[in-house]
Amino acid sequence: MITSKDNPTAVKSKQWILTALLNVMEEKDFDTITVKEIAERAGLDRKTFYRHFHSKEEVLYLQLQELCQIYIEELKELPELSAYVITKSYFSICAQYSHFFMLLERNELLSLVLLKFNEYLPALNNLFLDNPSYRNKPKYELMYQAGGFWNVTNRWIRDGMKESPEKMAEIVSAIMPSPIM
Template sequence: MQYKKSNNPSSIRSRKMIIDALLQLMEEKPYHKISIKELTDTAQLVRKTFYRNFKSKEDVLQEYITGLMNEVEQKFEEVDVLTPYIMAKLYFEFWQKHIDFLQLLQQNNLFIIVLKQLNDYTPVINSKYKAELMKGYDDKFLEYYTVFNTAGIWHMLEKWISLGVKETPEEMAQIYSDITLNNPHMRK
């Protein structure tokens, strides 16, 4: 987000109502056919309230995804040791619970919004959970390392959904771990 959102209870409640209304409408019709008026009517709010809290419909989705990513981070905080496998397992378990939302994004060609949010969020995760691992590397390397990993986990999530979520989160975590640790496991 490019501007600070109000944390007063009324504003928080209005944003939640708008998010809920957008998700409801996306289940009924394509995203590009949803107008701001229809969105505010569904949320039972006035347009002014929408524009006081959001710049666009995409901004609504970004706030929702940011909230989801904060939930993933809480899962990370509950674990003593975060290996690539454990992080990926928590990540895919979490997103599996939100598969309907991810499928809505995919159906509406909006999955790229997840990547945009990951691009903002991954540096925060890296500084909190991988700081020791990243010591000694220069800023340019870390910048490319971050975008490489971000795009990789995003593409894995997208592919997993496209293929019908056939693998378990544990299988996805093993694949991710093997890739990141350059340790492909052998299948019989």
């Protein structure tokens, strides 16, 4: 996550690199994109790229990390944490960033989303500790629920994200115990 204490120049450089990568992904398959191309498109040199990132995938993690933070902050602001409300919030954010998710899907990179999502499970879990129906759930049950949630999301993205966030919230909240993450 980019924080306010980060160097403003570094923050800008990271954002330029992310934007450059996404722009190049519009034109080429991810596997064929070079760091040199990304750096040139960002107006930076390769050293700057490697100062901030170890790989192209890590650049995409920057966007995923920001989306996870947006989701957590949105959940903190919700007056209630029902399965429907949580799920609607999640799918609304995904819909807002549909272009990004479709780029990932086109390049067979959706698995990166699950990796980043799993990193945030403990933080998401902490949001629900006050809810007695959620408290003390075994870690394997949480992972099972997260896997099902992810598979629904993955199918939705692969199908072109046609259903509205509200419809997806209805579908998921009907099959997942409340609250979910």
